[in-house]
Amino acid sequence: GEDVEQSLFLSVREGDSSVINCTYTDSSSTYLYWYKQEPGAGLQLLTYIFSNMDMKQDQRLTVLLNKKDKHLSLRIADTQTGDSAIYFCAESPNNNDMRFGAGTRLTVKP
Amino acid sequence: DSGVTQTPKHLITATGQRVTLRCSPRSGDLSVYWYQQSLDQGLQFLIQYYNGEERAKGNILERFSAQQFPDLHSELNLSSLELGDSALYFCASSVIAGRTDTQYFGPGTRLTVL
Secondary structure, eight states: OOOOOOOOOEEETTTTTTEEEOOOOOTOOOOEEEEEEEOOOOOOEEEEEEEESSSEEEETTTEEETTTTTTEEEESOOOOOOEEEEEEEEEESSSSSSSSOOOEEEEEEE | OOHHHHEEEEEEETTTTTEEEEEOTTOOOOOOEEEEEEEEEEEEEEEEEEEEEEEOOOOOTTEEEEEOTTTOOEEEOOOOOOOOEEEEEEEEEEEEOOTSSEEEOOOOEEEEEE
């Protein structure tokens, strides 16, 4: 199986909060990332968190890290139709190699 | 438009062949990254170069190689191609080399191996 696991699909209504979850297996991961991929485009780094942090907030985005359970989540507040995309969780044990989850396809309904 | 260019956009070739994918980073960016995205393997980091030198290596096969030239453009060489190499290959660039430095992605090269 994959080292980084995510659910494949999430559907929310515009204005609601979205929570995308991710689990990783490498406890030595020092950096954890969230990327966004829109149709036909490359990846956009949304946010990242160091492993010694529990939470990071950046405007509408909140990242929560539970290092004990190796669980990472991305919360998008006031989700908009423009947030519809695939969201990838990624871990980097040593800031060199990167391992990605399969991606969660977020659909935002008006 | 991210400022990162990749050529060609599409490439169709046969098994056993060799191809070269090219990437020009954004002006001023020193670091170049290569990624492979396929249905089977998902998104995988392949390799990173910084100012002409290899900086990090991911899940890159021995049949694949890359380099970054003095003008900072990069090429990814794929040889002895197999059907499973069919994928979207992305290049990204960033100003410096840190993983948390914002990476700007190119539009990708879609490789089809028949």
